[in-house]
Amino acid sequence: MSTIAPTPDDIVLQPLDYQVETNALIEAHRERQLNLQSRVDLAIVQIENSAVRGTAQSIMEQVLRLLDWLCLIESNLQKLDTLRENLSLLELLHFEARSLVEFIAGEAMHTPGITKVFHDLLDGINYTITHDLRRVFESELVGPIAEQSIPVVYGKIMHAHGLLTNFLQQSTITLVQLFDPSLDGSSLFNDSEQRLKQSLTLCTDLSSLITCVQRLEDQLDQDGLSNLVKQIVAFRDGSMQYLMYRDWQGYEKLTGEIMLAIDDERDPKPLLHQFLCYLETIFGHVRMRAVLTNVAIPESEESRD
Secondary structure, three states: OOOOOOOHHHHHHOOOOOOHHHOHHHHHHHHHHHHHHHHHHHHHOOOOOHHHHHHHHHHHHHHHHHHHHHHHHHHHOOOHHHHHHHHHHHHHHHHHHHHHHHHHHHOHHHOOOOOHHHHHHHHHHHHHHHHHHHHHHHHHOOOOHHHOOHHHHHHHHHHHHHHHHHHHHHHHHHHHHHHOOOOOHHHOOOOHHHHHHHHHHHHHHHHHHHHHHHHHHHOOOHHHHHHHHHHHHHHHHOHHHHOOHHHHHHHHHHHHHHHHHHHOOOOOHHHHHHHHHHHHHHHHHHHOOHHHOOOOOOOOHHHHO
């Protein structure tokens, strides 16, 4: 897979107004990347089929490269006068992420000897990264972004950075564990505090959705349906990013059917019951995350009654 974009090291070595290479965040990231690269290499070397091994290696090289771009963006966020540079870096990341999508769909998924599990995993990764890129570059970062106020631009870059970082880290963990099931995924990224915060937010928002649907099952009314639609959209645009990406399609399919039924003034109760079962299943999976061990988890109001 070829690209004309410069490498992260090219950017670091350019004569910028400040010395990025001496930034503590960059140095810490490089150390983490070396450890991550070694873990990835140990997992990939276990793949017996040479063609599949080559495909996995190509994908992981590009994923780690994208994480490098995100690290540069993160370091630049410490300086408000680099917002325009970050927007340029995001455009480069967008270019390379699209190249990854094309490689997975056009070549990787057709690798001779690829297993169904690996094929389906790549299909899920492609769906999610396409979804994220659209959210970032067709919603958040559209129009003359650089002309907006500094707080607005900073917030949009922060949101894009968090969304893309979360997805790429999840993808890395899932891919590496596919080839080395014994690996503790949480050991690949030293961000347990952040993952705890995200998981707690996810539990709170899932609990709120569960409560909303339970109330509608007991008493269906227009105000309740309007509130549900607002919560569905807020979750999709917010904390859904903290779910495993394999669960995104199920959420979007169910909620799309529910909102269509509401718009068409059809009885949404059967769909609401399916949605409630889905939410309770996902909530149960999230509560089992290692980072939430021995942590008090909020429950829906009906569960507490």
